[in-house]
């Protein structure tokens with residue numbers, strides 16, 4: 324059983340173009356490689372502030388840190404509400420918003436499924452149908468009770484568990500970008516394991532060029548180039564964490580309706596918008612819902628563009644996307 328995790332992988336999206344970064348800093352946090360590049364003004368003190376903030380968010384929201392807000396909420400499932408930091412509360416509130424918006428395709432209570440499949444550990448496995456059936460009733464965002472007065476969170480059933488793996492990196496990216504903008508830095512790249520925010524534009528005044536990962540090739544192989552200015556780009560795909568068993572590839576984004584990795588002909592779904600936390604949740608939602616059901620969301624979402632990559636190597640983009648295919652085995656089919 325081959326297992327690939329982000330731990331061994333350095334970059335998710337290639338930045339293309341003749342950029343000469345003055346400096347960048349890379350660190351491991353939130354289960355992934357976090358890279359910040361500040362152009363023109365890469366002050367140590369700003370890097371320190373950004374990474375302190377990213378580590379703070381990790382210490383609040385990671386399921387792997389026993390003292391985190393999320394671990395405390397999970398331990399108290401079915402027992403009592405837990406008071407949490409206002410940031411944690413806000414991210415959970417947003418996750419619940421997206422759970423409702425997506426009709427449960429996105430569900431921050433996927434924790435028991437993530438544990439069952441062992442997808443974030445070194446030894447993932449395919450669970451039996453009985454095991455899946457046993458945890459499915461625990462996956463239900465409606466059983467998250469939020470009390471904004473006391474900033475407390477209660478999971479009503481024992482065994483329930485929150486997992487913010489599909490939204491916390493986006494939030495951390497937004498927070499990193501806020502520090503950068505506040506410091507008056509005009510050009511920067513935030514890349515938290517593929518949650519990208521491109522701040523400003525290139526030195527030659529052209530848009531940034533972001534390569535979109537080929538979902539079936541080695542890391543760094545791109546299928547095309549996206550041109551953007553002042554936007555966030557987030558992709559959910561089959562390649563981020565997966566394992567192969569008996570010729571079948573199992574990945575890490577689950578369909579809460581059946582407990583299996585989402586399967587609808589997609590290799591990846593990319594969202595281009597303004598807020599990275601939203602893009603993070605949306606890319607996961609689109610990957611679970613699939614192309615046909617995408618419109619459910621777009622009635623609610625202004626300034627949001629998408630790139631869908633399908634198993635037959637076709638690509639569909641929305642009209643506002645400036646995307647050029649560079650790998651001739653892929654083709655646009657709009």
Ligand code: ADP
Nearest residue numbers: 428429430431433488489559563575576577607
């Ligand atoms: P990545 O973390 O690779 O950037 P995503 O943002 O799509 O990809 O998040 C996937 C992670 O989110 C999984 O590892 C798991 O922790 C969690 N997750 C899996 N399925 C769902 C789902 N249907 N709804 C919400 N979170 C999910």
Ligand code: MG
Nearest residue numbers: 489603604607
């Ligand atoms: Mg996501």
